[in-house]
Amino acid sequence: MTNEMERAFYASDSAWDGRFVAAVRTTGIFCRPSCRVRKPLPRNVSYLADAIAARAAGYRPCLRCHPEASSEVALRRIETPVGAMTIGATESAVVLADFTERAMMPAQLASVRRRIGPTTYRDARLLDAAESQLADYFAGERRTFDLPLEMPGSAFQERVWHRLRAIPYGETMTYRELAAAVGALAASRAVGRANGSNRLAIIVPCHRVVAAGGGLGGYGGGLAAKRWLLELESRVAGPRRVPEVPRRGGRMTDQRSWRQATRTPTSSYFHTTSTAANPAAVSQARCSAVVSGWSCSTSCGSGSVGSA
Numbered sequence: 001m002t003n004e005m006e007r008a009f010y011a012s013d014s015a016w017d018g019r020f021v022a023a024v025r026t027t028g029i030f031c032r033p034s035c036r037v038r039k040p041l042p043r044n045v046s047y048l049a050d051a052i053a054a055r056a057a058g059y060r061p062c063l064r065c066h067p068e069a070s071s072e073v074a075l076r077r078i079e080t081p082v083g084a085m086t087i088g089a090t091e092s093a094v095v096l097a098d099f100t101e102r103a104m105m106p107a108q109l110a111s112v113r114r115r116i117g118p119t120t121y122r123d124a125r126l127l128d129a130a131e132s133q134l135a136d137y138f139a140g141e142r143r144t145f146d147l148p149l150e151m152p153g154s155a156f157q158e159r160v161w162h163r164l165r166a167i168p169y170g171e172t173m174t175y176r177e178l179a180a181a182v183g184a185l186a187a188s189r190a191v192g193r194a195n196g197s198n199r200l201a202i203i204v205p206c207h208r209v210v211a212a213g214g215g216l217g218g219y220g221g222g223l224a225a226k227r228w229l230l231e232l233e234s235r236v237a238g239p240r241r242v243p244e245v246p247r248r249g250g251r252m253t254d255q256r257s258w259r260q261a262t263r264t265p266t267s268s269y270f271h272t273t274s275t276a277a278n279p280a281a282v283s284q285a286r287c288s289a290v291v292s293g294w295s296c297s298t299s300c301g302s303g304s305v306g307s308a
């Protein structure tokens with residue numbers, strides 16, 4: 001067993017995360033098997049059952065791999081009209097929904113393992129719920145999600161992610177408005193990065209953040225997917241102001257018939273009004289997080305986002 005653990009630790013094999021921790025005598029730190037910090041000499045490492053045992057032996061948790069994060073995460077790949085997604089859930093919360101093919105996906109999975117726990121592809125009750133609610137959303141039959149969510153991040157990321165949840169269905173705000181809304185106008189790039197590192201695409205609607213002047217800005221799932229989502233919401237919610245943005249490439253499944261998987265290009269992209277243009281609207285924006293069981297530490301004052 002020790003040989004297997006040693007092999008797993010030196011191979012940074014994440015399949016062993018949650019099954020043991022490696023404690024390093026020379027530094028007093030303990031790690032997950034998958035930790036990417038430079039490996040110590042084998043003679044300085046002992047293998048312990050879990051974080052509790054390592055704490056009891058006087059070791060401190062590694063700040064890189066967060067070895068005390070230990071909820072197992074079930075993963076599933078699902079097909080959607082805007083491309084394959086990977087969703088993830090623990091026993092108590094949905095923790096991942098992101099585009100399988102996006103370049104950042106390996107980093108997103110690594111962050112789930114680091115901050116929440118080891119991942120395996122298997123069934124879970126909340127994966128069924130998330131898949132079914134996403135299907136309803138794509139069919140234009142659902143505007144808000146009723147799922148317990150957990151998305152631990154830095155305090156700054158959590159502030160941005162929380163604010164995203166207050167952008168109503170069918171509406172958009174600009175990156176600059178988002179930066180202003182989280183009190184970080186001077187840090188709009190960091191706001192953009194936090195937006196892009198959202199691990200719960202669609203459910204936490206980072207696609208509703210667009211460039212100033214009517215451009216789409218960026219999107220982890222690709223701009224064609226972002227346009228598809230905004231068109232869907234605009235059509236379902238009913239357009240408000242409708243300056244038309246010219247289409248550029250990207251054929252997506254027609255929103256009205258995606259369940260039949262036809263490949264009809266959609267008509268136009270309706271850019272709707274922004275809530276953040278009106279400060280009163282911002283302060284009145286309801287914290288949808290509370291409704292769906294996602295508590296948060298920022299403007300709504302309903303508790304703390306983060307891992308349990």
Ligand SMILES: [Zn+2]
Nearest residue numbers: 031035062065
């Ligand atoms: Zn580590």
